[in-house]
Amino acid sequence: MDTKNLLNWIELSPAALDKNLDSLSRLAAGRTIAVAVKSNAYGHGLAPMIDLLDRRPDVEYVSVHSLDEAIQCRKYGWSRRILLLGPAPLTDLEAIPEFDLEPVVFTSQALTRLGKLAAKSDRPIRTHVKLETGTHRQGITAKELEQFAAIYKKYPRLGKPYGVSMHFANIEDTTNHAYAQGQLDVFNTLIKRMAALGIKPTIRHTACSAALILFEKTRFEMVRPGIAVYGHWPSKETYLSYRLGGGVNDIFSPVLSWHTRVTQIKKVPRDSFVGYGCTYRTTAPTRLAVLPVGYADGYDRSLSSLAYVLIKGQRAPVRGRVCMNLMMVDITDIPGVRLEEPVTLIGRQGEESLSAEQVAAWAGTISYEILARLSPDISRLISHV
Ligand SMILES: Cc1ncc(COP(=O)(O)O)c(C=O)c1O
Numbered sequence: 129m130d131t132k133n134l135l136n137w138i139e140l141s142p143a144a145l146d147k148n149l150d151s152l153s154r155l156a157a158g159r160t161i162a163v164a165v166k167s168n169a170y171g172h173g174l175a176p177m178i179d180l181l182d183r184r185p186d187v188e189y190v191s192v193h194s195l196d197e198a199i200q201c202r203k204y205g206w207s208r209r210i211l212l213l214g215p216a217p218l219t220d221l222e223a224i225p226e227f228d229l230e231p232v233v234f235t236s237q238a239l240t241r242l243g244k245l246a247a248k249s250d251r252p253i254r255t256h257v258k259l260e261t262g263t264h265r266q267g268i269t270a271k272e273l274e275q276f277a278a279i280y281k282k283y284p285r286l287g288k289p290y291g292v293s294m295h296f297a298n299i300e301d302t303t304n305h306a307y308a309q310g311q312l313d314v315f316n317t318l319i320k321r322m323a324a325l326g327i328k329p330t331i332r333h334t335a336c337s338a339a340l341i342l343f344e345k346t347r348f349e350m351v352r353p354g355i356a357v358y359g360h361w362p363s364k365e366t367y368l369s370y371r372l373g374g375g376v377n378d379i380f381s382p383v384l385s386w387h388t389r390v391t392q393i394k395k396v397p398r399d400s401f402v403g404y405g406c407t408y409r410t411t412a413p414t415r416l417a418v419l420p421v422g423y424a425d426g427y428d429r430s431l432s433s434l435a436y437v438l439i440k441g442q443r444a445p446v447r448g449r450v451c452m453n454l455m456m457v458d459i460t461d462i463p464g465v466r467l468e469e470p471v472t473l474i475g476r477q478g479e480e481s482l483s484a485e486q487v488a489a490w491a492g493t494i495s496y497e498i499l500a501r502l503s504p505d506i507s508r509l510i511s512h513v
Contacts, residue, residue, distance in 0.1 A: 243283025385475025403448025
């Protein structure tokens with residue numbers, strides 16, 4: 129991996145990915161695994177992640193949000209199963225049999241359209257019904273199930289639903305899992321209702337990372353982890369619940385690190401303003417390094433004068449506002465910094481590290497958002513360590 133000619137790049141560690149997938153496979157204990165690669169594989173880059181996942185026989189599915197993402201996966205060579213989690217335009221549903229996708233269905237209009245397509249198609253369409261259990265986002269209610277059963281009956285080429293799913297509303301944000309348990313109870317009741325209506329599905333899936341890590345009873349026949357595949361705990365609460373349950377610490381390592389280089393160094397006198405809005409003023413003679421990264425790359429503007437980056441294994445504070453494509457950091461206390469010195473925005477340098485969780489805490493958000501918003505234009509490289 130040669131990064132000499134790069135000013136802004138992301139490194140992906142196959143070793144970290146393998147460690148995370150080994151841990152998740154152990155937890156899944158033979159169940160089917162569907163890895164979430166939506167939103168450019170949580171910012172890691174869809175194309176390199178497809179290549180890396182393709183090496184793993186234990187990953188049978190990838191799950192995506194949009195039809196475009198699903199088609200990209202096929203373009204990048206993913207020949208195994210694809211679960212389409214999000215909505216697709218009713219006018220574009222032909223792509224489902226064409227690209228051999230498995231849609232999660234939550235409207236009668238989409239199911240009817242799929243029924244008509246199945247009648248014309250020589251390939252079966254595997255549908256997964258999404259149930260409403262308390263998230264109030266996509267699922268269908270007991271009442272709507274009757275309508276669904278009638279549609280399955282009307283279009284026999286659809287067969288029965290292959291899968292049935294739900295998504296937890298409050299499993300990672302708390303150590304009190306009563307609400308999640310309630311959702312699971314509703315899920316199990318609704319599945320009995322499906323059986324009574326003659327549309328008993330073959331597989332059940334509910335488990336995002338937190339559910340998979342914490343609760344055996346959420347795993348059913350298939351699990352759908354996202355964030356943990358990339359080496360991140362869904363939240364502090366998930367980590368705490370895991371440790372309180374006797375879990376060992378070292379089961380995940382971050383796959384991604386983000387780097388740039390110093391592209392300019394300048395000395396500014398005491399009392400100088402730095403950047404737009406004159407929000408930061410030096411209190412002493414200061415050495416600043418200008419970095420070619422800004423909010424357009426996914427380095428959030430809320431990190432202005434708040435976050436740190438790593439240079440020569442030390443923390444350098446961000447000074448002034450993060451601009452669209454540039455930012456300034458204070459290197460007064462870091463001797464020997466030169467032009468094109470490598471800088472780490474997320475990841476490790478020597479003994480120091482800055483996690484996506486730390487950057488998220490500075491930005492007032494979660495690691496998911498910090499990762500998912502990394503610009504797709506940044507080069508993604510596979511590291512060999
Ligand atoms: C329906 C569904 N399943 C699974 C996941 C994976 O969740 P996580 O990244 O918390 O593992 C997501 C992510 O938001 C999702 O929306």
